[in-house]
Amino acid sequence: MTVAADSEHTRIGVLGAGTMGAGIALAALYAGQEVTLTDVAPEALQRGREYIEAHLGRKGRTDALRQLQLSNDLHALAGCDVVIEAINEDLELKRSVFAELDRLCPPPAILASNTSTLSITAIAAATQAPGRVAGMHFFNPAPVMRLVEVARGAATAQATLDVLTRLAELMGKTPVVTLDTPGFIVNRVARPFYGEGLRLLAEQVASHEAIDLLVTLGGGFPMGPFELMDLIGLDVNLQAAESMYDSSYGEPRYRPQAIQRRYVERGRLGRKTGAGFYEYVDGERQWTAPEVPDRSQQSGFVLISDGSWGPEVGRLLVQAGYTLSETHGDLPLAAVIVNGREEGIRDVLRRYDRGLAPDIPILCQTVDIALSEVEQGTQHPQRLIGFDGLFFAAGRAVTLVTRPDLTDTIRQAAETLIRSLGKLPVWVSESPGLVLPRIVSCLANEAAFAVAEGVAAPEAVDLAMKLGANYPQGPLEWAANLTHGKVVAVLDHLANEYGEERYRVAPWLRNRARRGQ
DSSP states (O other): OOOOTTOSOOEEEEEOOSHHHHHHHHHHHHTTOEEEEEOSOHHHHHHHHHHHHHHHHHTTOGGGGGGEEEESOGGGGTTOSEEEEOOOSOHHHHHHHHHHHHHHSOTTOEEEEOOSSSOHHHHHTTSSOGGGEEEEEEOSSTTTOOEEEEEEOTTOOHHHHHHHHHHHHHTTOEEEEEESOTTTTHHHHTHHHHHHHHHHHHTTSSOHHHHHHIIIIITOOSSOHHHHHHHHOHHHHHHHHHHHHHHTTSOGGGOOOHHHHHHHHTTOOBGGGTBSSSBEETTEEOOOOOOOOOOOOOOSEEEEOOOSSSTTHHHHHHHTTOEEESSSSSOOSEEEEOOOGGGTHHHHHHHHHHHSOTTSOEEEEOSSSOHHHHTTTOSOGGGEEEEOOTTTTTOSEEEEEOOTTOOHHHHHHHHHHHHHTTOEEEEEOOOTTTTHHHHHHHHHHHHHHHHHTTSSOHHHHHHHHHHHSOOSSOHHHHHHHHOHHHHHHHHHHHHHHHOOGGGOOOHHHHHHHHHTO
């Protein structure tokens, strides 16, 4: 028996008939491969069979069942060219299984693990030939998701990687080779998506519904962090977070959040239990997002400053019919300040504050500076509202920061302005980096750390996040579009406000900011 990187036919063994194992087996059957699916639990094997039969039936591919062998005995895997393990995320369990596979499936058979967070090097060390062991991490649902992370252990041979990348391509997947580090690419880089969302919730910056709204409507993500955690399972997501934290010897960027542990302890695990952050009936989320208003044609003056932290805000105001002014000669409906900290936002605010009546709202971008810092020295701070300028133009929702003494009149005037632009106002409490800039900047920072550590090339990291996590842009691509300098400014703002190593900037990212790349 031989295994070649250019082979069009491979006999594949899959160990574990759970959701991932059955999905991997189905993807291989779709690709015309022979598959042996094994599981020591008869009920799991039966569920795996039913899953495969149902999906093949819907596709009109029941003929592929002739290529499928089912067994409760690991010995059935003997003779397979490639064996893919998809059992529980338990390192010692996986090591014992690979030691057994090493005896049952001698070289040149290749042994792969579908682990998402555990060390391939540690798993391979349980075998006599670690060069033929690698990671082959599929994403759920395996027949649908296009990405496969092929992880190189310390001893993995290049020939092993070649075979697995070719096999992934035969299965219609896009393989990305990654270094053997905790979480590989996707589960590592995605940590801030959940971690910062949970921290915002724990600090009562916004409700989980508001955070999800800003992430989806504002940032274009297919799901917010809380809806996605409910889908994955809060227990599964927490286990991944704890594994990342432990594997990295307590890296602050991966610190799990206690609020998630409390949900797990209460048995609110997400869709599978009918309750997580949201409530579910027959798997359907029991919550309806508010409607995004249509843009309406307006008239009147809006005072706006010349800064770079609200790209396209002026254009959107003009499109809605407003006339822009940079002087106090006309009585404005509102003033909008899009300057950043280094662009003199406080000087602009003081000038506007002195020249405008106290009942005219002033909206200040507060992505890189706190509203409480901006307002120092103003005469009428009660009419100030912070907003997210960076994501203002592209999104359908806009973050607005409220003050404790904000009047209903000022609040309503701000909402009317935002709604007239065809955007949904979402109110949050004051917090450094707000919601979207904070999450996206932390994602870009984690991606930069991964690149600098040789986990994968920048293009591979971005591709993995778009295919494996369905991100609208890769984190590094996003950093370039927002500009590296602004992402670094957000992270520095977070670090200064919290005083934590969690928000230290990756040197790779700061270097690009300095060079203006």
